[in-house]
Amino acid sequence: MESIWDALEPHLLSVEKPARYIGMEDGATLPSYEGEVISWLLCYPDTYEVGLPNQGLQMLYEIINEHPNGAAERAYAPWVDLEAVLRREGLPLFSLEHHHRAGDFDVLGFNLAAELTCTNLVNMIDLAQVPVRQGDRGEQHPLVIVGGHCTYNPEPIADFVDAVVLGDGEEVVGELTSVLLAGRRSGWSRHQVLCAMAQVPGVYVPSLYDVTFGPAGSQVSTPRFAEVPAIVEKRTVADLGAWPYPKRQLVPLTEVVHDRLNVEVFRGCTRGCRFCQAGMITRPVRERPAAQVAEMVATGLERTGYEEVTLTSLSTADFSDIEQTVRQIIDDPATGRRVSVSLPSLRVDAFTVGTAAQIQRVKRTGLTFAPEGGTWRMRQVINKLITEEDLYAAVDAAFSQGWRRVKLYFLIGLPTETDEDVLGIAELGRRCVELGRRYHHSVTVTVSVGGFVPKAQTPFQWFGQDTPEELKRKIILLREATRTTRGLSLRWHEAEATLAEGIVSRADRRMGKVIERVWAAGGTFQEWSEHFSLDRWLDACAAEGIDVDELVHRERPTDEPLPWDHLSAGLHREFLADDYADAISQVAVEDCRWTPCYDCGACTGLGLEHVVASPIPPAGGSQGTGQDRSNGGAIPVQLSAARR
Amino acid sequence: MTAELADRLRIRYTKLGKIRFTSQRDVARMWERALRRAKVPVAYTSGFSPRPLLGFSLALPTGGESDAEYLDVRLDPAEARGGEFVVNPQAPLEGPAYLDLAQMLTPLLPQGIDVACAVGLPHSEESLQEAVTSCNWELEVSGVDSDGVTEAVERLLSSTTVLVERDRKGRRVTDDVRPAVLALSATGPSPRHPTNHGLTAHLAMRPRGLRPSELLRALDENLVLTRARRTHQWIDRSDARLEPLSVTGQLPGACVPDHSGQLA
Structure with missing residues (x-):
């Protein structure tokens, strides 16, 4: 393979932050290409700063490089200034390790974590000097393979990709490497390779299916060949302990988001929040053994020189014996002197705040909680079962233990939402400020509001998303209601971006032409507000005759064919439909880790079980088990007595 | 001891x-x-x-x-x-x-x-911030031909005042940078890129440091910096020019000149 470094180097002085393009991170591998090697270029369709910390890509990078016939390098989306240079000079997208031409790799593997990065996917394929449409590629071109959470509805990007991997990638990348090697040895055609990949469990090859369309967002997909599976099931790694990756986390030379050690403590979540795609598609819960967590933290800190470690998962406070695990880290004399531990997505109760206070002893910035709904009624609908009692106890604990800034996350545009539910958000925020004033003269409570986008493979996949007008009206309601409270600050996600995300989220294969138009009109970096424009999306939908109202805002009948019906995250369609019906009637369900099974399908269908170290639910609070759900909103915290 | x-x-x-x-x-x-x-x-x-x-x-x-x-x-x-x-x-x-x-x-x-x-x-x-008074640079430039580079160097060296606009804490100011150019010479075509030209410069860091990019603007607006390499940082004293730490581990010593210090 050819390096473009000599041609690239003179231009790096004229672009912003050139350190993004040199590689050389501690933990990076310069793979050898001697012998029979299947080469993967692992790509993240956003900037280096956003993409480098992605743990999924780093895990696969190590696993492929450990494969006797695998080699993996990395690429991230070049920023617009470097893209202009590459296009002007006729230079291609390149890998960071050897600065190899992207088009020379056997596979371009993309991680899709956010819908609106899809135009960057197309742009990077084009920058690789590879035809963007799958059907236009020839024998000489790399295969484009995608994975990540957005691939649970891959139809919008089906035109651009050769194969999609559903679920955990640890095992699949090795299997695909072996298939591609067999194909090379036997001289298979590209079509033969695609057919062989479709035989690998968890791998979906969109071009091997015929599709017919109904209303916008409705599609029936039928295999074109007998050996192609009618339904592709996701892959699930049963034992996280068998995959202690990344073993050598990349330490970037320049500033990135989440610049710290990350150790994944479990995968999956069974809290059952109905809006949450991640919680639905990653079931069941699989914990990493606590001893392995401790080992990965200790060796990781020693190797990297980091002072901060995040224990990652969808709800880290639910990790069995979390307290002892973090105590072990901060009491370790070898590393613990200044090490701080952060727990993303704190569970909302005083107990959890107590743990946080112990471990964030070095740098104490702010605490974030996510009640998501403004009233107990709303939280029952979405199954985010946090009582007001628990929220206030958590916030009180935070302020009493020295924090002065608390951030609260909410969604608006949820099913059955009324203005009372929306205004409940302001009321919760106002009361939290009052709690803080008991302890500190000046406190800040930031209420952050996002517009809800229904996602594939969730109970809300049929729900008609709020229009931007309706979302804006609700934001104005909140602005009015929060304006007069000093210390209460309101932030919101722009309703236009919420609509664009909704356009891509549940679309059928006709969306490919829209995405291509948005890209061709210059619509890259759509996750970046300075580059985002809703008009490009609306113009492209109009040009392709796609009715946005029908696609996004329509309540879909539960018997309508969905574009992802042939792809399974393990969840029974009946379970999702029943759970949606329960939501509408405000019936909540408990966490099935510690209570009887609801037969969602994830464990039974995959022949798996939850892997938890402790059969005992976390201590107390409304998020343990056996809660009395009748009174969630009915226990007013006595605030007035303490006011001065 | x-x-x-x-x-x-x-x-x-x-x-x-x-x-x-x-x-x-x-x-x-x-x-x-x-x-x-x-x-x-x-x-x-x-x-x-x-x-x-x-x-x-x-x-x-x-x-x-x-x-x-x-x-x-x-x-x-x-x-x-x-x-x-x-x-x-x-x-x-x-x-x-x-x-x-x-x-x-x-x-x-x-x-x-x-x-x-x-x-x-x-x-x-x-x-270090207090002590370092000047730096040596090897620069590589493009955008102007060989004669142009030589002329620009001669022009600058024969001037008594060279005004350059530059940013200081967010404000545009015009400074005379001539006193900061302690030595400057053109060294001919670059061995790596024959269309690029070499310069060596000895630039003062006090009262305010002169950057290579600012030197180029003082020479010719069309010059583009393609390579810059700092070869030495110096602590200039009345009778000696010392490095903050020599490659053999020698410190300059307190302000009284150290007899073991290297002379420039």
């Missing part, structure tokens, strides 16, 4: 090759991590968000290479006494201890950052 314990270390290192595209802030973070990995007992600021106390000399512009970068590390006296690191001032001149630290640090840093030496710093030694 029971010398007082040093509370600072001075380290000399290079920044060569691809790593030159990292910024000064990036380099500071690399050092923070490397010193932690080497278990050097670095002192921290107190307060809400403690920072390690590292002091660099004049920031190298992103993209610039260097044979002579310096870093002063303040040590935590309590931890230094209890730990493995007992650093005596100027002890490295007599023993191998400083070489061990330099050898230990280099593999913990990215390729291109090589640690030449690390020594304990006596209290009397000035900080």
Whole structure:
């Protein structure tokens, strides 16, 4: 393979932050290409700063490089200034390790974590000097393979990709490497390779299916060949302990988001929040053994020189014996002197705040909680079962233990939402400020509001998303209601971006032409507000005759064919439909880790079980088990007595 | 001899090759991590968000290479006494201890950052920011032909005043940069790129440092900097020109000229 470094180097002085393009991170591998090697270029369709910390890509990078016939390098989306240079000079997208031409790799593997990065996917394929449409590629071109959470509805990007991997990638990348090697040895055609990949469990090859369309967002997909599976099931790694990756986390030379050690403590979540795609598609819960967590933290800190470690998962406070695990880290004399531990997505109760206070002893910035709904009624609908009692106890604990800034996350545009539910958000925020004033003269409570986008493979996949007008009206309601409270600050996600995300989220294969138009009109970096424009999306939908109202805002009948019906995250369609019906009637369900099974399908269908170290639910609070759900909103915290 | 314990270390290192595209802030973070990995007992600021106390000399512009970068590390006296690191001032001149630290640090840093030496710093030694007075540069430029470069150099050297507009804390100011150009010469076509031309420059860092990019604007607006390499940083004294730390581990010593110091 050819390096473009000599041609690239003179231009790096004229672009912003050139350190993004040199590689050389501690933990990076310069793979050898001697012998029979299947080469993967692992790509993240956003900037280096956003993409480098992605743990999924780093895990696969190590696993492929450990494969006797695998080699993996990395690429991230070049920023617009470097893209202009590459296009002007006729230079291609390149890998960071050897600065190899992207088009020379056997596979371009993309991680899709956010819908609106899809135009960057197309742009990077084009920058690789590879035809963007799958059907236009020839024998000489790399295969484009995608994975990540957005691939649970891959139809919008089906035109651009050769194969999609559903679920955990640890095992699949090795299997695909072996298939591609067999194909090379036997001289298979590209079509033969695609057919062989479709035989690998968890791998979906969109071009091997015929599709017919109904209303916008409705599609029936039928295999074109007998050996192609009618339904592709996701892959699930049963034992996280068998995959202690990344073993050598990349330490970037320049500033990135989440610049710290990350150790994944479990995968999956069974809290059952109905809006949450991640919680639905990653079931069941699989914990990493606590001893392995401790080992990965200790060796990781020693190797990297980091002072901060995040224990990652969808709800880290639910990790069995979390307290002892973090105590072990901060009491370790070898590393613990200044090490701080952060727990993303704190569970909302005083107990959890107590743990946080112990471990964030070095740098104490702010605490974030996510009640998501403004009233107990709303939280029952979405199954985010946090009582007001628990929220206030958590916030009180935070302020009493020295924090002065608390951030609260909410969604608006949820099913059955009324203005009372929306205004409940302001009321919760106002009361939290009052709690803080008991302890500190000046406190800040930031209420952050996002517009809800229904996602594939969730109970809300049929729900008609709020229009931007309706979302804006609700934001104005909140602005009015929060304006007069000093210390209460309101932030919101722009309703236009919420609509664009909704356009891509549940679309059928006709969306490919829209995405291509948005890209061709210059619509890259759509996750970046300075580059985002809703008009490009609306113009492209109009040009392709796609009715946005029908696609996004329509309540879909539960018997309508969905574009992802042939792809399974393990969840029974009946379970999702029943759970949606329960939501509408405000019936909540408990966490099935510690209570009887609801037969969602994830464990039974995959022949798996939850892997938890402790059969005992976390201590107390409304998020343990056996809660009395009748009174969630009915226990007013006595605030007035303490006011001065 | 029971010398007082040093509370600072001075380290000399290079920044060569691809790593030159990292910024000064990036380099500071690399050092923070490397010193932690080497278990050097670095002192921290107190307060809400403690920072390690590292002091660099004049920031190298992103993209610039260097044979002579310096870093002063303040040590935590309590931890230094209890730990493995007992650093005596100027002890490295007599023993191998400083070489061990330099050898230990280099593999913990990215390729291109090589640690030449690390020594304990006596209290009397000035900080790098206070001490360094001038730098030598090897520059490579394009955008103007060979005669044009030579003429521009001659024009600048024969002028008594050269005004350049530059940013100072967000304000545009016009400065006479001529006094800062201590020496300048054109060295002909670059061996790597025959269409590029070489310059060597000796630029003063006081009262205000002159950057290579500013020198180029003073020479000819059409010049483009394609390569910059700092070869020396100097502490100019009335009778001597000394390095903050020589490659053999020699410190300049207190303001009274040190007889072992190298003459320019």
